[in-house]
Structure formats: C-alpha cells, structure tokens
Amino acid sequence: MRPAIDIRSLRVDYGDFVAVDDLTLTVPPGEVFGLVGPNGAGKTSTFRVITTLMEPTYGEVILDGVDVFEDLETARRIIGYMPDLAPVPSDLKVQEFLEFHAAAYGLGNRAQRRDRVAECLEEVALTDQRDKWCKQLSRGQTQRVVLAKTLLHRPRVLVLDEPASGLDPLARRDLRSALRRLAATGATVFISSHILSELAEMCTSLCVMNRGKLLASGTAEEVRHQLGTNERILTANLLCKPGEAREWLASHASVHDLQVEGHQIVFGFKGDDDAQADLMEGLIRLGVRLRSFEEKRSSFEDILVEVAENNRRS
Template sequence: SRAEECLEIVSLTDQRNSWCRELSRGQTQRLVLAKTLLPSPKVMILDEPASGLDPLSRRELRLSLQAIAREGATVFVSSHILSELAEMCSSLCVMNQGQILASGTATEVRNQLGRAERQITVTVLGPRDKIASWLARQHGVLEVTKSEQHDQRVILRFAGGDHEQAALLSGILEQGVAVKSFEEKGASFEEILVKIAEDNRRQEESPHET
C-alpha cells in the first residue's frame, strides 16, 4: 500500500504498529513526513525540520529527506543549520534580512559570499621565525601567528585563491625551508553566517553619518 511505501521511505516500517505517543521526537518528525508523502506531492516546503532533534535523529531525518528527493519530489528546507544543509542539499540559497546573498552548490555559495578566507597551518623542521616573517609579507596573508603548543608550527589567515595558495607553498620551499606539513582548513558555513551577522550588528550599532 502507499502507506507502507511512505513508512519505508522514512525508515519507520518497524514502528508501523506503534502508538504515536510511543515514538521519539525524531520518529514523530519522520511520521509527519510520511503522512505528507501519501498524496505523492511534487513539491515539499519544510521549515526548520531538524529543530530540537538530537544528532542521531537529525541524521535519520536527513536520510529520509534525501530518499524523498530520490523519489522525484522537490524539497525546500529552511534552516539555520548550514553545515547540515550543505551535506543534504544539492542547491543552497543564503538569505540575510530578506536579501539573497548567494545561491548554488555549497562550493559556489562559499565563493559567492566572498568568504574564501581559510586557515593554513605550516609545520616546518627547524627554526620558524624567518619563514614566519617572510609569510607575513606575502600576498593574501592576513595574519601570521606562531602556535604556542607547537614550536615548529606557523598558522596563517589566508584570503588568496587556489593559485595563490600553490604559489605560497612553492615560495616557502624556495626559501630553503623543510616543510613537514601544509594543512588547509576552510571556514565552516556556521562561521560564515556568524561573520555576516556580526557585520550586520556593527552596521546597526555604528552611528549614521549626517
């Protein structure tokens, strides 16, 4: 039956004979999805479907939504959990104060927001002071710090592109420095959202020029 198909899509087949009051919050959310699927909708709009769910329930909900999409439905999800949306959705749209800031794949959205800033950790063999000073003068390097926990590690805030990053590594090697590791960490979607919110707050709090 269609009801059985919908329960299978949201992974609730084993709970088919359970009372609603016996279900967890995550299972209840998925039961609502199953009910919504009964008429085989082409479009679904969900507002914060993972709100209040524990990590396991959020994962189960995400898998259910992906299964629904594979069935041919278009699923719109409104959420502030951007990292989860990046894993779940084929296309993202970031809005701020009613304005669309960026849309596309996760990578495209990150690039459109202009938040390509990343952290690069360079671990060298030998003294790091000379290479730290050289790095501070390079294009795209916003800040250089020396790790307090590791006396051979230099941490950069870097805003250049992929070609500039490759050139940076080549330049380090040309300085005659033995590099043990060169690790990149991009900003998470939460960090991007927080930065946008902080920028908005500063603009609202700053006095207007007359």
C-alpha cells in the same frame, strides 16, 4: 527540463516592512535545496507564499509548470508541506494517523490507502512503528511520521520548515538519508534550517537570504565564494627552524596574524586556491622543509554569523 520551483520578483510587505524584497530563484527537479539566513531574513514569508498560505504583494511562483496563484488547487496537489513542530494526535496509532490523512487526500479505496501508508512508512524507516501510539514516539520518530504523512499524495515539491529542529544526531542522520532517497526519485526538497552544518551536508545546493534579499545561491562552496569569504587559517608544520619561513610569509600582503609555536607557523590567509598553491610552492623553493600544510576554512556557520553581525552593525 522545467524548474521544480520558479520564483520571480517575489515581494512580501507587512505594512511598511518589506519581508521579501524582489526574490528571484530557480530550483531544478531532484535537488535538496536549502534556504538559510538569520532571523528576519524572509525565510518564513517565502515558505508561506510557496505553500499557498498567503499571497505576496506581487511576484510569481511557478511549481512544476503550474502558476500557484492562477491554479491554486493543482498547485496544492504538487506541494507537500511539513511545518516546524507539526503536531500529531496522541490518541491515534501511527497507522491510524496516516490512514486518516490518506483518506483525506482521497487516495483510492481502503486497501490502496493501506498500501500507500506502508510505502511511506518504509520510505522513512518506520515500518516497525506502525502500531505504536503517536504519543509514545520520540521526537525524531514524530518528525519522520509527519514526513511520511507529507509524502502520502506523492508531491513533486516538498517544502520542509526546520525539519531537523531538536533532533539528536542519529535522528538527523536518518532524516538526511530519507531526503536524499526522495530527491533520487525526482522529487524536489526545499528545506530551511538553523542547523547550518547539517544543511551544508544535507543539501545539493542552497541559498542565503538576508533582510528579504537573496545574497547568494549555488553549492556551499559557490555560496562561500559569492559572499567573498576566501579567508582561511593555514598551518605550516616544519621540519626546520621557522625563522626564514616566517620572514618570507610576513612579507606577503595576503598573510596576516602570523604566529609561531615551535616548528609550527599559524597565519590567516586571504586568497583563492591558486594563491594558496603559489604560497606553498614559494616556501618549497625557499628551501623550507614542510612536514604538512593544513587548512581551516570558514564554515558555513561562520558565514551566517558574519551576515547576522553585519545586520547589527548596520
């Protein structure tokens, strides 16, 4: 199966500044794929090239088998682009706004356009808002109307720039459900967001960019591993006095910042899942009675904060 998005050796320069530096990335169809990174990582420039809004310094972008720069019109029919904070007219109703864009796309006769508008409104769960004035919509409803507009011509690749920006938790949940339904139909969703916890939940896979370069890609767990962040905080809750367990743990090079509070031992641990399992097994063999063993791993947001802080230090 050919990739939905195939980016090869992409570079974008603004004078002497390199915004995107030799980016190579492949996204299969049916994915909700996240693009994350700190400000200045190259996300916006990448999106602008993919959506044909600018030409790169060099490189290739192929969407569903179509070279974006060799067949621009066909590529644009494949793409559905939803920019951050896309405006909607205040003097049109939702139905009118979508029918206007359906006509601009040349989607059949009036009856066919109305049917397609109804399908897209149902897809984003806004059928009951079709006769509402756009100016009366909430932020979340506005975002979903713009998503419905983006879906009108049945794009095979959707590029969404910060679609969850400013949405409340309920609106983000509705948007997440809509994107998952789209991916289930075979569409590919390429999405950027600064709401990192939401991206980790929303996306089937993602990549991290920094200073124009691709740092890691894959599932959230694979990205965490590729970035070398095996650090975690472990808490051992004991049914016995912690003295012997504390001394045994402190002797391990992978254990640091060990603290004891009553029958609870909290410590940092640097190691993989097998090493953690060995640690638990060692405590049990020592005769330590464990009531529970809890783990807190670095969140995806922690990873991005670390990347941004490394930017400042360098």
